[in-house]
Structures are given as C-alpha cells and as structure tokens.
Amino acid sequence: QMLDVVFAAGLGLVMALAYYVYDSQYWARRGIAQVPGKLFLGAARSVLKLKEPRLLVLRDWTKQYGKTYGFKEGTKNVLVTSDVDIVNEVFSKQFDNFYGRKSGILSPDPDKDLQVHLFQSRGPRWKRLRALSVPTFSIASLKKVKGIVEDSAIFMVDIMEQRHGSGERFNIHQFFCEYTMDTISKLVIGQKETTLFQNDRVKIVQAMFLRDFDHPVVLAAMAFPFLIPLIKAVMYRLDTDITRASRKLRSEIIDAVTNRIKERAEHPERMGYPQDMLDMFLDASVEGEDIEQHTGFKLSEAKVNKSLSFDEVAMQVVVFILAGFDTTSNGLAYTSWFLANHPEVQRKCQEEIDEFCTEDRISYDDLSQLKYVEATCKEVLRVCPFGAISNSRTCMKDTNVCGIDIEKDTLIEVDVFSMHADKSIWGDDAEEFRPERWLEKNFKIPQIAYGAFGGGPRICIGMRLGLMEEKLALAHLLRRFNIERATEETELKMHGALILTPIDVPVRIVPRN
Template sequence: MITLLVALATLTGALYFYFLHQSRYFARRGMPFVPPASLIFGNSFEMFRKNEPRILKFRDWTKKYGKTYGIKEGATNLIVTSDLEIVNEVFVKQFDNFYSRKGAILGPNVDTEPRIHLFLARGARWKRLRNISAPSFSIASLKKIRPIVEDSVLNMVKIMEERHLGGEQFNIHDFYCEYTMDTIGRLVMGQKESLYFNNPKVPLIKQMFMRDFDLPIVHLRYAFPWITPVLRKILLNVRNHLTAGFMHLRKEIQDAVEERMRTRCEHKELNPSSTDVSDFIDLFLNAYEDEQEVGVHGEEFKLSEAKVSKSLTIDEVISQAFVFILAGFDTTANALAYTSWLLACNPSVMRKCQEEIEDVCGEEDREVGTRDGRGSNPAVMRKCQEEIEDVCGEESISYEDINNLRYLEATCKETLRFYPLGAFANSRTDIAVDTFTLHFDEAIWGEDAKEFKPEREDTKEFGPERWLEDRKVQQAAYLPFGAGPRICIGMRLAMMEEKMALAHLLRRFDFLKGTEDAELKVHGALTLTPVEVPIRIVKRQ
C-alpha cells in the first residue's frame, strides 16, 4: 500500500513539474503569450466554444499581445502570428520544413492510418494524393462540369423565386447549403437529379460542422496528447454526437464506392477512361491499387524531391470522396451567404455587379460563335446554340462568361477578405495564422481596410484597387484558401460555383436586408458560419 502511494505521489509530482515547465515555455524564450487559464489545460477552455469562434479569439488576443505570441493548447505550445514575413516563410519559402497541417481534433495518425485524405495527409502521401486529384480541378475539367453546376443553380433560383420573391425575409443560407450539397453530390457521388430540400445529407453535414467541441474529452486530448489514440478508439466505438454524423456519412460513401467497384468489375467494357469519368469516385477508382506504401519518412526527407506513384488504396478512395463532400459543402455555401449579405448592405456594389452581368452575359454575348470564331458559319453556330439551350436552357452562362465577370469576382474576393472561411486551416505543425488581423492590416490593405470595397480609387502602394487592377496582393497576405503548395485544390471550382449562382440570382433579383436593423451573427467552434442571413429578394428595378 505504501509503495502504491509513493508511486502515485511520484507520478503526481512528475506531472505537476512537467506541466509547470511547459507553462513557462514562451516566458523562457522572452516571447509574448496568453496567460494559461489552467496549468493542465492551458487556454484550451477558451478555444473550442461554438459561440466564440477561435479565429475571432486569435484576433482579440493579437490586439493585446502583438502580431506574434504563444498560447497553450493543453500541453501543446502553439504560436499564433499575423506577421506577413513569418507567414510567408512558413507557408511558402520553407514549405519543405512546414508541410504538415496541425492535426485534427482526436484525429488519426496521419502517417500510419490507412484512411487519410488530402486535407490531413502530409509528406509523400500528400504529394501523391494532390497529384492524383489535381486534374479534376483543371480548367478543362471545370468546363465539362459547368452544365451540372448551372443546372443546380437554375433549380435553386426557381425554388427561391416561387417561395420568396417579394415576400418577407428568409434565411438565404439554407438555400446555399442545399445548392452546394446538390452540386457536390452530383459531382462526387454520381447523384442523378436535384434533391433540393429533400436531401438527407444536408442536415447531417450541417450538424457535423456545428459540433460543440467544448467537451471534457476534447480538453483531455490536448492536456494529455499521448492518450489521443485511446480517446479516439472510445469515440469511434461508443455512440456520441461528435462522431455519429461522421460515421454515417463515411458508411454511405463506403457503400457507394463498393457498389461502383462491383459495377466496374461486372461491366469492364463500360469503365470510364481517365479523360471521361462521370464523377470523382470514378476518377479515384481509376487510380486504385490494392496495396500502397504509406510509411513514415526519415529526418532527411525532402518533400520537393519526393517521387511518388499515382495510385490509391481503397481506403484512400473513400477518404478522398469524404473530404471532397465536406469541403465542397461548407465553404461555398458560407461564401455565398456572406456575399449576399454584403451586397444587400452595399447596394451600389450590387448595382455594379448587375450591370456587369448584363454586359457580359446578355443575350447578344450569349450567342455561341461571337467569341469562338464560329460566327461565320451560321449552321454550326445554330447547332451549338440548340445544344446549349437543350442542355442548360436559354439562360445558360458559359464558362468564358463566368471568367469575364471580373467585378463580380472582385466582390467575392473582397467578401472572403472580410470572412476568410478557411482561416481554421491556416496552420502548419504548431503555428497558426491570425487570418482576420492579416486581412485587415492597414499596412497591407490601406487606411480603408475596414471598408467593403471591391475596387478602390487610391491604388498607390497598397492592394490592387483592392482587386481589379493587374497588380497582385502581397504573397501570403490573403488567405481564404490558404497559401503555398497546400493552397486549396478546389479554389477554382468554388469560385465558379459562387459566380454562377450570383450571376443567375442578380440577373433576376435585388438583395435587400431583411430589416433595416438586421445584423449578421456568426458561430462555429472551428469554421465561421452565419447563424442566419436574413435577406429579402425583389424583382430587379
């Protein structure tokens, strides 16, 4: 008994001095830091509250402790910075040394777990997954899937007009969630038709993004990171709200992948080539291989020099489809919601967007042949027009037209400066970026940094008239999609989806705030999601 008590006392004393030593990490280096609220849990209790998003906490702490400071995620020392030079070094110049994102909450071992997706992967595995996925987001691929995106948009516009035109305020964010899930379901999972307001995946994935991580098990994971595998195993084997949606969606995707594999085995003559896939599952299955080495690399490993194969395991096929659904749902829906709100609050900007859409996408400009040299052959032009009208309707907007909506794109980019959706992902190992402070830094954006201005009269040394001039924002100063080699692979698709939706909506409607005193509130333990976006739509004036 005495021996046991001595052992317990020794263990307790060792843990106490360990946490005491860890708590003084930044002080020993003369670096500013947020005082830990707890010796064991550090600042953990302040960082996972759904109603106080951590990316806004970073902004508040920066005002108090400066551009670069330390915080304690339990036993982990985390550096937070909005210093552009440091961000540039970490994300771009020294990518070989900082190629890994911070680990997910109660996430798997990214080096040994078989089911790892592009977002979490690191090292040669990340490079392999990136190389395999990249072709699906090329300009050629986006042109091929544009009709699917547009069809989803037109269905959304029709329902929104029937339910809300000229009526009372409604939460437009709900429509955008349906739209992005409809689009990504058709692009990733082979969904054959629109399922607006009848798609069981929408509430499921919404719940996944709105999970509350301010829980004892999460704080224990950060205080004692070495027990993460045990806690993760418990969560995956005991029904709970943290993993219920995750497990359900993963099972659906696994069933879809296995069913597609059976179909391909039974009808090999119908298997699509790499240039003719029907959705992302086919794309990934074309790269499928029974076995794939995913081991850990030594200290001398250089990512830039790594040679990788272009094959996937079945677990990776499932994981890739899983993360593409999640990433394609939340970010674009939120971006559209914030843009609609800011347009309602800035009618002059909305008018300029509408004028540009009329100018670029008007009936004369929509005629096939006026842009591609076929105008001299009326028969060919008419055949192309008939095909487009048959597939997409007379109101179709081409990929080229979408690409030419420069002011609308500037508006979308300015929205993402105000609401950087991917801010939670702007991290490398134990370094996180305070994206909000960076996006409102007057030294980068000018004295009007807090004003919503897609364009500026004063270009001087600051940003590119915010966006419209052929000048670039300083590298790594704008991070809605990250920066460096790990910049969001779906950035082009997200922008095409957003511009296509806004172009069709603004052709028909004006956005108005629900009421004059309506406000926009946000929440989310990790991502920044609007609680509600109260909008009214009326016919164009």
C-alpha cells in the same frame, strides 16, 4: 515496502505537477507574449466553443498581445501570427519544415492510417495524393462538370422564387447550404436528380461542424495525450448523434464508390469519359515527375503507387464533402449579405452579368469574364475569412523563423482576420469593403498576405471549383433578382468552433425590372 510505493507514487505526482507548471510558461520563458491559461489545459477552453468562434478569439488576442504571440492548447505549443514575413517563411520558404497541418485530437494517424484524405495527409503521402487530385480540379475538368453545377444553381433560384419571390424576409443561407450539398452529391456521390431540401446530408454535415469542442473528452485528450488511444477506442464505439452522422455519411460514400466501380466494370466503354468527379478520382493516375511538378518537392526513391486505392478514393470524397460544403455555402451567404448592404456593388455585378451572360445557360468562358463578380467574392473573403482555421502548419523539425526558435510539433496558426485588416499591407482603406481594389492596376500585395484559400504548396486545391460554384449561383440569382436588406442590424451573428458560420442571413429578393 508499502511506504516505498506510496513515496514513489507521491514523488512521481509531484514531478509531473512540477513539469506541467514549468511547461505552462513555455512561450513566456522564450520572451514571447503568452496568453494566460489554466494548468493542464492552457487557454484551450477559450478556442473550442461554438458560440465564441476561435477565429474571432485569435483576432481579439492579436489586438491585445501583438502580431505574434503564443498560447498553450493542452500540452500543444501554439504560435499565432499575422506577420506576413513569418507566414511566408512557414507556408512557402520553409515548407519542408512545416508540411503538416493541424491534426485533430481524435483524427487518424496522418502517416500510417489507410483512411487519411488529402487535407490530413503530409509528407510523401500528401505529395502523391495532391498530384493525383490536381487534374480533377483543372480548368478542363471544371468545364466538363460546369453543367451539373449550373443545373443545381438554376433549380435553387427557381425554388427561391417560388417560396420567397414576393419579397418577404427569409434566411438565404439555408438555400446555399442546399445548393452546395446538391452540387457535391452530384459530383462525387453519383446522385442523379436534384434534391434541394430533400437531402439528409445537409443536416449530417452541419451536425459535424456546428458543435462545441469544449467537451470533457476532448479536454482530457489535450491535457493528457497518453490517454488518446484509449479515448479513441471508446469514442469510436459510442452511439451519439455525431458518431451516427459520421458513420452514415461514410457508409453512403463507400456504397457510392463501390457501385460506381461495378458500373464501370459492366460498361468498359465509358472508361476515359468521366461523368463526374468521382469518375475522375477513379481514373486518376500519375508519374513520379508529375508529383514533383504539382507539389514542388522531390520524392524519395521509394516505390510510388500511381493511382488511388479504394480507401483513398473514399477519403477524397469525404474531404470533398466536408471542405466543399461549408466553405461555398458560407461564401455565398456572406456575399449576399454584403451585396444587400452595398447596393452599388450589387448593381455593378448585375451590369457585368447582363453584359456577358446573355443566354439562358452560361458558358465557362462567359463565366470567366465576370471579373468584378469574382473581385466581389474575393473581397468578401478578405473582409471575412471565415474558413481561415485551415491556415495552420505543424513544425516537423526544429528550426528558426525570423529569429524565433520553433521546436518540433509546435503548431503555427495564422490570424488571417488581422492580416487581412493590416493597413501596412492593404492601405488605409483596409477595413472597408471595396471590391474595386482587386481590379486596380497599381494594386499589389505579397501573395501570401491573402489567406482566404491558404498559401504555399498546400493552397486550397478546390479554389477554382468553389469560385465557379459561387459565380454560377450569383449570376443566375442576380440576373433575376435584387438582394435587399431585411433587418436594421449591420452585423451578422456568427458561430462555429471551426468554420465561422452565420446564424441567420436575413434578406429579401425583389424581381428586377
């Protein structure tokens, strides 16, 4: 009997090994170029490192394997593309087949877990959360909170002047990190005072983003998915810097939502007069027809909850902080770098700001007149789409896309860097930094070809808020200072396994005459 057990175990191991060997050539068997990888892990270790950013690795692979190719990330089949036709099919035309985003190995279940936010959710749940969140990011809502954002922008420039107004070199990125977190804390956590360089949340969120995912626990979960429940149970009980940071942030958010609910109960006269976006989330309500209107897809006959639950409000705040922090702060940092290296672009921005922003405070309508400034922000995101990791979709059922058979659970990732540099889309000057392209009458590209904010029904819901934050910060900074280069280097050093973050953005600010 013992021999039978040993034989059965040995046979099982051989069969499992044979399956992994067979599966390791998943894309090659389908006639699609495949990045070589290791048994069990595939090419996973190449795209999980802090110092070798995934987005840049994909760009390099595109140069080697072409517009569309595949790789194995553990047991996950990943198809990478910068082909606009495929991207349009996945993100828009076949959205019903690709409505899920990439989910982290240790993330909550997007269909069942109560603590799932808009970014992670999918299907009817996503449709409902999206519809409930849309009014919070409308132009009318942005006008209500513009003053909160502007207070932080003015305070940031004041501190920048106090510390570095004499023209010495400094890292401007850290100021934008402080500004963005200050704004977010006021909008969704109920913070009343400005707390630049006194806010612990900056370090907490940076610790969550700027880390190496090439970790034995992550790799084990990728190679052997049946271990994930056990790994989750262990990870949630570990006392590490990351788990402590995550718990502290969630505790602060739960306290903020709880306290605001108590305040609203004690002062019912404030209902309907939101002070910030936290109030807007708590006020949110929606009808079934609104869900269909805001998402473009029909719901089933199932009962629809028409307001956000406590857990959902808390999770909306979580995603607001995580998605809104790195994106806006990095966007401003890269924009400052490009302005310092393209003084003619900076001068045009300043001329436009001087023309339309004549008062101490800038109205939302005047901000909307800054077309060249906005074109500059968009061009920075075209040349350096640092947040493009969100441009992924999970196949929810077997389908065919542009002649390629895609099986359920396959992950589609867009190489936005390569798509944004495609001369067949953007012209011969695709690799040049030229904001003017966005204002030219004959400028026309497929809408899906610009992937800085995603695309299709799941396009970034906070896009307008992010642009407002950037334009307010730039307007108040550039009306008072010139941003100048402080190094002979022409390229920034970057890192980030998720978001592509500059390590240092050395500049000088010089008062304008």
